[in-house]
Amino acid sequence: MSTESLFAIVVLLGLLGIAVVGDLRNHRIPNMLILLGLGLGLAGQVYSAELTGLGYGVVGMFIGFAVFVPMYALGGMAAGDVKLMAMVGTFLTPHEALSAALLSLVAGGVCGMLIVLVRGQLKQTLQRYWLILTAQAYFAPEADEVAGKPFPYSVAILSGTLVSLFGLPLGL
Template structure:
């Protein structure tokens, strides 16, 4: 039953993120509540802890990228919903697969939209920023969308791979 809820949340989220670049609260918040209620009813306080700890881990994993403007709040809430529905181990595996998929997609976008000199300069700027030596960089909204993508795609694919990984393991 909970896997069906997860599947619906993932499918709705990927569609809305692709078409409107939004992951809707009307999808993620009820999913979080369903996870918390489902596990509490089925397993009592242990179930509540299972779901709540998955929710918290999912929230925390994407909080720092969100605070730095690297993703939207909907992405964070989607990962939190995945955690509430499937627990800490699943959400952590989802996070790892999401990071790999997101990295591959990002490299593909960079290579496709820039020449190699621009890619190296962009990677250097990213390295400088993450080392704490931030330089003021002005990026227009048009430039931001040129190199961004709906991160919900990576999250959904990461969750699908985590699910398949768990089934075959």
């Protein structure tokens, strides 16, 4: 791994760490952090590979955005999460961006299931999903059901990105 790549990963993980802290504290990811990250990611790509790097950064950004925007459109995540994943993509190659985005979705599912388990609502949640499958209709979560409440998805984005970079990149 080159010095430039290592530096870019450290910067990316620092930005993700700041996003996680803000998301946990305020349930928001500041737009200024996203803009700073977009600029740093694209600048780093240009520095390391010139025009090709810029292309990688832009395509990576669109991949991160495109993978997450359907979840936003369906009401399953906030706009800040979509923008954060797009920012992550600017630091990565297109292949790495796709891997990080998909693994972040998996991490989000794991986080969601852990929250359901910790809150003791597994039976209630499974019953609602069974009803959805059998009736082929959507049933919104009850007011007291944790499955209907948002959680700081930046944690899943950080987790998926870490696994993609250091643990289990998808062989797409």
